Amino acid sequence: MTTAVGKRAARKPDDDPGMLTKLLDGVYAIFKSRFLRRRFVFYLVAAFAAVTLNFIIPRLMPGDPVQLLFARFQGKLDPRAFEAIKEQFGFVQGPLFEQYLLYLRSIVTLDFGPSIMGFPVPVAQVIGSSLRWTLILAGISSVMSFLIGALLGVLAAWRRGGRIDTILLPIASVFGAFPYFFIALIAVYVLGFQLDVFPTSHAYNTAIRQDWASTEFLWSVVYHMILPLFTIVVTATGGWMLGMRNNMIGVLSQDYIVMAEAKGLSDRRIMLLYAARNAILPSLTAFGMSFGFVIAGLLLTEIVFSYPGMGYTFLLAVNARDYPVMQGIYLMITVTVLVANFIADMSYVLLDPRAR
């Protein structure tokens, strides 16, 4: 043990400049890369196409926002109020091309104006308050399920046929194949309702004030997050675990692993620094991509646990044909997915010289 530590410490000064140079080479390659320049143009075109589709698709749905507003009141809003509503909603009633130009301007200025379902509350406010909770819950749950899944996948591959591989992996896969809402509903019913161990709804106790400096509030946030987090991690871990295990097995058959074993390196060092470090690359790319979809929200989690978030806001917006809110959320998804893809492309250039 002590020698290993000593060796590593002694070797570090030699390694570091080499690593840095390599990294700089890579960054230089990214800028020089014809591949990436081509990709960048592709992304610009893709972004424009996506932005235009974001405008068109909501408007292809039957039903228009003003009519649906009346529908929401189920006859309690007099049809004669039509004129007043039209006056207020002038911004979604103009000619389509004019609306499209306004929409493009709103993307550049990032000002989507007032929402329709919450008129005249601005889109930024409608999205903003729920975005925070989506980022917290989705961020923590995806990082957690990725880390746990990857680690268990590494261990399963390392000891193939061991207990993790033969017992835990099938269990995790079964949970992953279950419909999510089923597990969530059972968790709410058993743990939340029958045993009354966890709260059944909301991101924190509604009786206390939202104050990020108060420990009572923070504790309430953590306490309310346990059940939703648990259900997401339980269902999402299996996929990462299986992927990681399969990658690992491929890597473990490589010559350099045999070489490392022959050199007499410790098992842990081979497993984590030689095998897992290479095997995790494809999973990391997939993880980056999956982050884009996280923005769309964990709709089912939000509905089952009444957790504030983007998914439900989006659903409400679709039901109300609230074009501005839908466009705002679409734009966020589009940008996140494109950026995640671009980062994945860059990491390919960095890692695979053939792509340069």
Add this chain to the structure above:
Amino acid sequence: MNKIRLLSAFAVLLLAVGLAGAQMTPRGGTVVVSDGEQLVGKNFNPFSPDPLNFTDRFIYEPMLIFNPVDGGVATPWLATGYEYAEDLQSVTFNIREGVMWSDGEMLDSGDVAFTFNLFLTVPATDIAAIRDFLESVEVIDDSTVQFNLNRVYTLAHELIGSQMIVPEHNWADVEDYALFTNSEPVGTGAMTTVADFNEQSYTLCRNENYWRMDESGAQLPYVDCIRQVLFQGNDPANLALINGELDWVGNFVPDIEQTFIAQNPDKHGYYFWPGGATVQLYSNTSKEPFSDVNFRRALSMAIDYEAVTSIGMYGYTSPANAVGLGPRYDSWVSADATAYADSTGQTRYNPDGAMALLDESGYVDSDGDGIRNLPGGDNIDFKVQVVNGWTDWVTSVQIMSQNFQDVGLSATVETPDFGAWFSALQNATYEVSIGWGTAGNTPYNYFRNLLLSELISDEGVANAETWSRWTSDEADALLSAFTETADAAQHMDIVNQLQMLYVENMPAIPLFPGPTWYEYTTYRFTGFPTEDNYYAQGSPWERNSAAIVISTIHCIDDMACGQ
């Protein structure tokens, strides 16, 4: 000296007697409500299309309150009364004296005139379409306002009396009324202080200047605050209700005796007063065979109404009468129209009668495939629409489509999403669909929204509930006649004739009076309406009633009062 001591002793005695005599109602506490509100956006502008629910009659108040259980009789609120002029061309409201805004200013006729002038001058605020009949507003004196109408319109007092009155001193300087979100409201209502606001709940607390007092002279309301909690749909809200986390709810709860009452029969209560609008089965009379009244009549005889209400609606309501007027309008039901319906046998379950009527009207199975054919030869094959996820209605429609199949019609259920469903009804691209009706102070609104031809736009969009597209000059004339007289006997006569038109022509098939969803728990508060003491509609989303209920309920013990 002695005299003073004696006097003060006497005063103490009086005070003690007074305290013992008047039972003090306990004060304080925060009522937790879920009335189905789902969207957060800090908007307390009463003239925007969909402000936060508590804006209406908790923060701002109207001149009159129309309690649904009072059969259309107005309760004086910010006005002490109203009177139409002899020629019915104007109506005068007397504004209550001594009402204070939550910021300490006094309410006067200027505020009322300001509010209505806003509707007249800023079209975007006229969400109730007041300009349709209002010509001008005149301040007569500090407590009298005269509304001049542009025509005789005897429903003017209902619409004028129901508008939220806003303070001139607070609203006159608003730059853009359409975009105004009014985040710090000043109102005359019982709950005007915005104590907390976030993405899953908001809390309003009492208006220290509130004008209403109870009989003992104590200021209302008894409760300190009211919190609206938002849920992502019915199920989590119902779970919280069953858990006793909510005090006052207006949700559909399936199998409520088992799921909710049985959990704690002493503390859990509900009453689904069947005073809501009548739910009806609409058919598109611009399409064959629905254009034939005998076909519609046969449909109405094929439906097993008992099964629909007992299975689809969990027995929460009972089959409608032939004229589609619920128990709320008992005094209006026409004997002639009822007798007519009895003679034809319509809207009563009678599959044999339905089949006989179909045969007689030429809808027979001419090609022997088990499905009746149109006289032209095509199979009678239609879809019955219902909104996806509205489980009680979906079950009801499934029963009805089975009923239609039993009489030889090929009916299938279709469940589009809300937007697509509504668009199909409005644009006549549906065949048969279940849908709501309109409730109002009188049956006028129900018939108007169903029959008035001008509600179908020039582009062919069917507004309100004119989805059947059955209109007639006679109905139009009756509907306008109703608004041109203030005479109760004439109103009754017109509504009789409308009912006769309804049963003769069957523009819709009445299914059942809508149950009004309302549940409450008494762990912390008491005084909610009960079936025996139904002083107002219990549903928290019925805002007229909510204004009454909020000043009636009170906390039950120190713990609840301290919350």
